Amino acid sequence: xxxxxxxxxxxxxxxxxxxxxxxxxxxxxxxxxxxxxxxxxxxxxxxxxxxxxxxxxxxxxxxxxxxxxxxxxxxxx
Numbered sequence: 001x002x003x004x005x006x007x008x009x010x011x012x013x014x015x016x017x018x019x020x021x022x023x024x025x026x027x028x029x030x031x032x033x034x035x036x037x038x039x040x041x042x043x044x045x046x047x048x049x050x051x052x053x054x055x056x057x058x059x060x061x062x063x064x065x066x067x068x069x070x071x072x073x074x075x076x077x
Contacts, residue, residue, distance in 0.1 A: 019054055022047045 017025040
């Protein structure tokens, strides 16, 4: 089962789940693997870095879309 939040989008090169929560979506259980908890400061730092990257990507996409939409638009008189 592929979830929308787990899908990696090509423009963002990340999943929505990772952007929101700073880690990949875990489906099911991983037996035998113990992960250490991420320190709060490192977690917040990583989330901020991801958000800044996504803001830049979305701004770039907005500019592309704006250019595409406005290519045939004429000035109002």
